[in-house]
Amino acid sequence: MTEEIIIAGFGGQGVLSMGKILAYSGIMGNKEVSWMPSYGPEMRGGTANVTVIISDERISSPILTAFDTAIILNQQSMDKFESSVKPGGCLIYDGNGITRHPARKDINIYRIDANDEAAKRGILKVFNMMVLGGYLKVKPVVSSEFIKKGLEKSLPTRHHKMIPDNLEAVDIGKAIIQQIQSVN
Amino acid sequence: MKELRLMKGNEAVAEAAIRAGADGYFGYPITPQSEILEYLMAQKPYETTGMVVLQAESEVAAINMVYGGASCGKKVMTSSSSPGISLKMEGISYIAGAELPALIVNVVRGGPGLGTIQPSQSDYFQATKGGGHGDYRLIVLAPSSVQEMYDFVKLGFDLSFKYRNPAMILTDGVIGQMMEKVELDDQIPRSTREEIIKACPWATTGKTPDRERNIITSLDLDSSKQEKHVLKLGAKYDKMEAEEVRYETFGCDDAEYIFVAFGSSARICQKSMEMGRAKGIKVGLLRPITLFPFPKKPIKELAKKVKGMLVVEMNLGQMIEDVQLAAECKTKIEHYGRTGGIIPTPEGILNALEKQIIGG
Numbered sequence: 001m002t003e004e005i006i007i008a009g010f011g012g013q014g015v016l017s018m019g020k021i022l023a024y025s026g027i028m029g030n031k032e033v034s035w036m037p038s039y040g041p042e043m044r045g046g047t048a049n050v051t052v053i054i055s056d057e058r059i060s061s062p063i064l065t066a067f068d069t070a071i072i073l074n075q076q077s078m079d080k081f082e083s084s085v086k087p088g089g090c091l092i093y094d095g096n097g098i099t100r101h102p103a104r105k106d107i108n109i110y111r112i113d114a115n116d117e118a119a120k121r122g123i124l125k126v127f128n129m130m131v132l133g134g135y136l137k138v139k140p141v142v143s144s145e146f147i148k149k150g151l152e153k154s155l156p157t158r159h160h161k162m163i164p165d166n167l168e169a170v171d172i173g174k175a176i177i178q179q180i181q182s183v184n
Numbered sequence: 185m186k187e188l189r190l191m192k193g194n195e196a197v198a199e200a201a202i203r204a205g206a207d208g209y210f211g212y213p214i215t216p217q218s219e220i221l222e223y224l225m226a227q228k229p230y231e232t233t234g235m236v237v238l239q240a241e242s243e244v245a246a247i248n249m250v251y252g253g254a255s256c257g258k259k260v261m262t263s264s265s266s267p268g269i270s271l272k273m274e275g276i277s278y279i280a281g282a283e284l285p286a287l288i289v290n291v292v293r294g295g296p297g298l299g300t301i302q303p304s305q306s307d308y309f310q311a312t313k314g315g316g317h318g319d320y321r322l323i324v325l326a327p328s329s330v331q332e333m334y335d336f337v338k339l340g341f342d343l344s345f346k347y348r349n350p351a352m353i354l355t356d357g358v359i360g361q362m363m364e365k366v367e368l369d370d371q372i373p374r375s376t377r378e379e380i381i382k383a384c385p386w387a388t389t390g391k392t393p394d395r396e397r398n399i400i401t402s403l404d405l406d407s408s409k410q411e412k413h414v415l416k417l418g419a420k421y422d423k424m425e426a427e428e429v430r431y432e433t434f435g436c437d438d439a440e441y442i443f444v445a446f447g448s449s450a451r452i453c454q455k456s457m458e459m460g461r462a463k464g465i466k467v468g469l470l471r472p473i474t475l476f477p478f479p480k481k482p483i484k485e486l487a488k489k490v491k492g493m494l495v496v497e498m499n500l501g502q503m504i505e506d507v508q509l510a511a512e513c514k515t516k517i518e519h520y521g522r523t524g525g526i527i528p529t530p531e532g533i534l535n536a537l538e539k540q541i542i543g544g
């Protein structure tokens with residue numbers, strides 16, 4: 001199994017930390033992982049993206065141009081990465097602020113309105129974990145027990161009291177994600 | 185079982201320095217390697233192992249603090265990125281001339297000049313051919329994973345003490361910024377004063393009545409003595425070439441074509457290799473791990489049996505010169521490179537192989 005993922009959105013949406021928690025969970029599940037962020041001028045107040053690879057084998061390139069899954073959280077990232085999903089792959093997006101919806105006919109498309117749901121519940125801080133939950137519903141690459149362990153390892157101890165809220169957000173995400181288009 | 189952590193390459197360097205029992209780190213911030221200094225400051229090893237961590241007033245000051253610490257037989261290091269390494273070059277030449285062990289980490293960014301903060305491998309010449317003045321060599325290690333960023337700190341220190349010669353880890357923003365799984369070693373205690381006096385009889389540890397003064401210098405105005413000194417350095421570099429060459433090969437046994445690449449480029453080439461093999465192209469990869477000493481012999485052997493080699497680097501063509509020298513015109517050799525902070529894609533590399541080597 002090798003899963004190659006790009007997560008892209010605005011800086012501050014928790015894109016990089018979502019990737020980090022996913023990667024840590026992969027390690028807890030005894031997988032090989034890599035996490036490669038954009039660290040250039042764009043992350044200083046613009047779009048941020050991270051490539052995460054989870055695999056049973058040694059990982060070759062940490063930098064990719066085609067992905068099994070793209071998780072897209074704003075319009076700029078949709079414009080940039082819709083075309084990078086491998087045919088038959090998955091595109092997951094949050095509808096908030098999206099003016100041009102995905103048009104590809106050869107990929108699976110899922111929509112998760114996590115931003116609206118998190119705002120409604122007043123839990124915007126764990127918005128990214130909701131998106132992660134939605135992703136794990138579609139691609140169960142790591143089990144929930146490893147997500148908990150991944151959170152324990154990646155969050156500083158003083159934030160461990162937040163773990164139950166994060167796990168709840170994962171469950172909400174799993175419940176609210178909707179498939180828009182299936183090609184399988 | 186060893187402790188596992190998800191770490192950035194830069195953090196792995198910093199953690200490795202603490203655990204290897206380093207005595208001091210002297211640095212000055214610059215993207216994309218500032219996490220080394222930040223991580224050390226956050227860990228506060230001066231409260232645990234006693235390791236000094238100091239942000240100097242400049243790169244020049246930092247390398248000269250390394251010079252001073254190394255003169256005393258201490259395990260000391262610095263890190264920077266390309267423009268900062270250029271500033272350190274005078275000090276590095278002095279450290280090599282004075283035969284001192286030290287570790288220098290260069291997390292390369294695109295140049296020349298201030299260039300860009302994005303990854304590059306355009307400091308290959310600077311690291312392997314000089315950079316500073318005079319007849320000297322650095323032991324140059326090129327990690328291609330976060331685990332190797334960690335492992336090469338201890339290896340770099342060990343080699344630099346073995347040869348009394350500075351070692352450099354030459355890496356780039358890709359490996360520095362990415363996170364991967366790292367297996368951590370147990371803490372090695374810092375050397376005691378007695379251990380340093382015993383292991384480094386040349387160090388300025390304080391003169392005792394039973395020995396002559398130890399003088400650390402790179403100056404000798406007597407040419408015959410200076411020549412003798414340089415020849416001694418030369419013999420050391422010959423010994424490194426005979427004993428310290430490190431490299432890794434992938435799929436070279438049945439290969440008709442070979443990628444030669446180091447560091448992050450070698451990682452991307454592995455993907456190009458997978459893609460090429462899926463198309464029926466028998467392509468392998470040779471990854472030099474030591475850039476000096478350079479793996480001349482395995483390249484020469486492969487050159488005799490393959491149809492061509494593509495040297496992939498994030499520069500205009502630097503390591504290709506060493507590959508060409510090693511291959512002795514036995515096979516076709518071409519270069520594929522991206523510069524200015526642009527990272528080559530697996531597709532771009534495979535395309536270059538098909539166009540420049542197979543179809544060319």
